[in-house]
Amino acid sequence: MNRYKNYFPIMRRNSTLAYLDNAATTQKPDMVIDAVADYYRRENANPLRGLYELSQKATDAYENARKKIAEFIGAAKAQEIIYTRNASESLNLIAFSLSELLLQPDDEILISIMEHHSNMIPWQQAAKRHKAKLIYLYPNEDGIITTAELKNKISDKTKILSLTQISNVLGSEQNLKELIPIAHAHNIVVSIDGAQAIPHEKIDVSSLDCDFYSFSGHKMYAPMGIGILYGKEKYLEAMPPFLTGGEMIDYVDEQTATFAELPYKFEAGTQNVGGAVGLAAAIDFIESIGYNKIIERETELSHLAGEELSKLPYITIYGSNNFSAHHGVIAFNIENIHPHDVASLMDSGNVAIRGGHHCAQPLMRFLKCNFCCRASIAFYNDKADIKQLIEQVKYIRSYFHGVK
């Protein structure tokens, strides 16, 4: 077992597992699991309101994690970091509250056909509520939205652009440094879905200059149930709250309420402090490995998986032919074998991949494939995992082909 897998208890327990479903969720290292357990063992209390020492410890744990996250992604201020459950909730928050602030009938929202349903359905609903239009950007054959496509779709009605940084199916990364200034030049507010990007590369929201950035903890080695919404203070201040109730208020009357300051205005109810602590530990973990190392290993393995799969004549791979640009995501089909059968039979060889529509049904239709298999790599994977994947592909093909 390679030394990186050794950080993960699940890998130690199951040393022959080729876990290639990292785009769905990554495994959790000891560092993260221990940090969460330690929090609950030593510091647990309801944060923010308890007037005693333990509650103060919980509050510190929660707010120190927020500061760490802000620093990690280059946010100017900690109050620009809102805790959510996951990227889906972050995107729902933006789609609800920003739409309330900005959208008038006939306004236009721009998204791409590559969006995960979580950056699509909230905008469909927002468009319906505000009688606005949802307009789609389409990628070139490498899965890239060109500046020409963006310029072509922008109109004087366009108010919001919400775009995935890296596609969860094609693995292609958008050139945000080119696209965002174009949108801003037209006074369009830009939201980026970074769920598939932040596990693979350093994110700096200040240099990207996006107005919002969403991601999930669980895809970057943190526990499930903690996510982040970064938003520029000027927008967060102006937007109405999303979820309401405890902790997010200032003064409450029988009929009215005033709301708490940022970030608490958007954090109703008792929060997931253990998750926040786990996310902070995951950041420490990523920094201890280093993004350089992560990128080096993932690029090499993406290239290897793509090259080896493309040698097989019965395999179709989706997205760019430059497999090094796939950010660990290789979506493919075995000719005439349904991805659910492939995934089930992969499991018999202890290879974990996903099969289906990957929460991106419109993209599947755009690719004319309805469903596909997806192997997704993290830095702790190795060449042996890719070899196991390829062997299993060959086995499945012969298993089906053997039936005359």
Next chain:
Amino acid sequence: MALNNIYNDILMEHNMHPDHKHKLLQASDHKTAINPKCEADEILVKKGLNPSCGDEIVLEINVVNDIIKDAAFNGQGCAISQASTDIMADLIIGKSIDEAIKLTDLFIDMIRGEETDPKKLEELDEAMALKDVSHMPARVKCAVLAWHTLNEMLKEKKQK
């Protein structure tokens, strides 16, 4: 669990070489029909969808005097759903509507793990080959898609 319990010969054979994957001829086509089993009577059609994976089948049955004279299907899906549909068609041809409803209920109970008595399950004949899907929660929907669709179709027919 050994997957060849599920991807067994019966399932693989029905998946690769389904007997009933075609369109039933409409009554009006009947005079020129080459399908002698299909009598000039009502053809019922129902679409079954599995939204979680996008599988879609269209089930057709030809009912004459309460007896299912023929059954066919079209659509796309995984080996489990395709084979399960073909096996079901084999099983229900020649059965009465009530018998077929009973069989679909029994199959769905088997896949949900609610009926395990091998004596009772014998009635399902080749469909017993799908029994181990009950241990694969993610694939239960694939196995029962056609059976649910037929069950609803026949119950709707009885209500008319």
